[in-house]
Amino acid sequence: MTSGESVTVHASDRKRPHRLAAILRSQMRNIAPFLTLICLFAFFSAASPSFATLDNLGNILTQISVTGIIAVGLTFVILCAEIDLSIAAIANVTGIAVAYFTLQESYVNIANVPMPGWAAILLALALCALLGLVNAFGLTVIGIPSFIMTLAMMQIAAGISALLVRGQIAYKVPPLVSTLGSTSIGGIPWIVIVAALMLLGGHLVLTYTRFGRYVYMVGGNREAAEYSGLNVKLILGSVMVISAVCAGIGGMLGVAHFGSAQQNEFDTYLLDSIAAVVVGGTSLFGGRGGIGNTIVGLFVLGVLNNGLDHVNIDSFLKILIRGLILLAALIINVYAQRLRERTAE
Amino acid sequence: MPSGHQPILELNDITKTFGGVEALRGVDFALSPGEIHGLVGENGAGKSTLMKIIAGVHADFSGRLKLDGRETRFRSVRDAHAAGIAMVHQELSVAPDLSVAENVFLGNQPTNRLGFVQWRRMAREAGEQLKRFGIDVDPMSRLGDLPIGLQQLIEIARVLFSGARIIILDEPTSALSPPEVERLFATLKRLREEGTSIVFISHFIEDILRVSDVVTVFRNGRKVAEAKAAETSKSALIEAMIGKGREALEETYTHDIMLPSPAEKPVVLNASGLSLARSLRDVSFDVRAGEVLGIYGFMGCGQLELARILFGKLRPDQGTLAVAGNQKTFRSTADARRAGIAFVPESRRDMLFHQEPVYKNISISVLDRISSLLLKPSREREIATRQVDQLRIRPAAVELDLGMLSGGNQQKVALAKWLSYPPRLLVLCEPTRGMDVGAKNDVIHIVRDLGAKGLAIIVLSTEPETVLSLADRVLVLKRGAVVREFSNERISKDRLLEAA
DSSP, X not given: OOSTTOOOOOGGGSOOOOHHHHHHHHTHXXXXXXXXXXXXXXXXXXXXXXXXXXXXXXXXXHHHHHHHHHHHHHHXXXXXXXXXXXXXXXXXXXXXXXXXXXXXXXXXXXXXXXXXXXXXXXHHHHHHHHHHHHHHIIIIIIOOOHHHHHHXXXXXXXXXXXHHHTTXXXXXXXXXXXXXXXXXXXXXXXXXXXXXXXXXXXXXXHHHBHHHHHHHHXXXXXXXXXXXXXXXXXXXXXXXXXXXXXXXXXXXXXXXXXXXXXXTTTHXXXXXXXXXXXXXXXXXXXXXXXXXXXXXXXXXXXXXHHHHHHSOSOHHHHHXXXXXXXXXXXXXXXXXXXXXXXXXX | OXXXXXXXXXXXXXEEEETTEEEEEEEEEEEOTXXXXXXXXXXXXXXXXXXXHHTTSOOOOEEEEEEXXXXXXXXXHHHHHHTTEEEEOSSOOOOTTSBHHHHHTTXXXXXXXTSOBOHHHHHHHHHHHHHHTTOOOOTTSBGGGSOHHHHHHXXXXXXXXXXXXXXXXXXXXTTOOHHHHHHHHHHHHHHXXXXXXXXXXXXXXXXXXXXXXXXXXXXXXXXXXXXXXXXXXXXXHHXXXXXXXXXXXXXXXXXXXXXXXXXXXXXXXEEEEEEETXXXXXEEEXXXXXXXXXXXXXXXXXXXXXXXXXXXXXXXXXXXXXXXXXXXXXXXXXXXXXXXXXXXXXOGGGTOOTTSBHHHHHHGGGHHHHOXXXXXXXXXXXXXHHHHHHTTOSSOOTXXXXXXXXXXXXXXXXXXXXXXXXXXXXXXXXXXXXXXXXXXXXXXXXXXXXXXXXXXXXXEESOHHHHHXXXXXXXXXETTEEXXXXXXXXXXXXXXXXXX
């Protein structure tokens, strides 16, 4: 453009909406889940005297721990705008594997392979890492969309579980797993501590490491990440492995927590983990959100599940209510993304 | 033939802005029944924008549009379609996985009373239509299996035989072979006899002169000339397109420029025999340290593919790349970056993170140089601040989200991200596209400085000015092959356009 009338348009020249409104809009993704949590908490506190007690708070924490451990890895995956549907099945097979390599009581009719505790744990971890690698290979090398690839993996992991236990139930796990999964220290369950540490670790990696930055950048604009010379496939592959290993750890501790290892034990954890990440405000389109959001999402789900048990309503209606609240959170997630895009343009 | 009739379509005082930049300023345009109207102008002159207004793509503009003497306004492509206006866009928009017949009838397949598609009738009619157009293909074959030129012809055929009264063709010949062009022209002339009005946009001025009755020239969003095709010439049109005596800031490149003789510097990159499917044929060249190599060609000449091969985004079918004498196979863009190659694509959207602050955009390509495991945000900001100062990025606030910057400043950020640790070779696609004069000059200075510091630079552009203002040596790419090299000789915009 040549003539004098067109000059560079600086951002400062543009009309800008009220600063506060702009900040509120851009933070909508973080504010909305938090408001949801406060509303739910206020509602259940008013509806039931047994809800807002220290004891019950401990219950909620314990109830969300396994989901929390699994959701750490899933947060990485969703930040990259991918999905992992195999997490619950990988959790299940890892829990079963660690029991499979542990000496069971004589009445357990499983042809298992007893090993020292440390070896059982290492083998179980290796199994979930391997399954994660297969996911990574399918996604990045072959180019199968993660939705389909992990759907297949869900079935594969369930198949391995079935072959290992053959319809039976195992009870024993290595002492370390059993301690972390089912005992407390100073009144605080170990599983809560492990979940808290893993969430903290995930947060530190995402916020303070180069890898974490790459995860956000790949999720924010994959094309731009590639044109910036990042190895996008390596990053995507890594998050699939991280997701599988987190699921595996959640599965081992879960088995100890529940006191048994059997088929289909973790089925509900798939939806719960995805819901926790998304309800917390991490964008399904990638690049926005983080562990902080996941923690809020975990509490929203935890308070909802726990609170519904404290109020006197039809237990069949609870399922519907859960669904409706998840839908509301998803709608907010999508709107927050749009608002954000509009502010950025 | 143009007749004394009332124009079928008349536009008055059309102005259209995109994000504060005027793409069209007070343009008048009239189309007579049974007329072929040629449009010429450089990239960004406003031709396509005007046509998209007529075709209902841009509904938001100021000015008046009259069809058959009645003022009207199209809210959508569908509206314009219903009024008998159809357009073939520059970019191929076909459904490659559907059959030829389905593509011809896309959106209005013949159905029987129950709503089932009449496949046999559709195939027969599609076959007949295409044969009238001189295309003999099996109507049931998958479109994507056909050569790209044929696909383009079929897309054109679809529009030509849609029964529209006004047909707009935007660069229809870029992927066509000479005989295919002949066939297209014969059909256009026949449609004209039948009373259809046609607008024909092309960079190939000979084509425009051969087929049009009237030619209109656009420059910088304004209509600058209109003439009967029989009464004008290629050189007159090029002159009107380029313009004489433009504002002082902008070089016009109408005069000759002397390209320097190549210096005896080491070769940084050697490309040899690069071929890629239908895009590139046996492209070979060298780039030396401190040299700016310009690669010029019309849209679709294979530049985009060539650039992506150099940065490891595409793998060539044949040919090799050597960086500083060592043969390299890039398995990813990360490989290319590690070999010292930097890349700025033609679209800023593909290069930048709009929701992230400026400093993260600048540091992303050099993060592994400034941090191993943990990030060092203060170092990132320091590097970014230095680049923002050096490239005069405004506003000079590294914390601002990139999306808040103007287009020209975003383009500078796209360059800045590679410069904190200078690469060996910088590959720039359309480095000044869509920029205002001030930002354009800034970028030209930056690139020239980098060349002077010993970087090898490749500039690929469809804009002659960009190439002429930057390059020490110029290759002209045409339909995927190098057709001319300008080195150590006189060059001007006319000569460049002639060669392409």
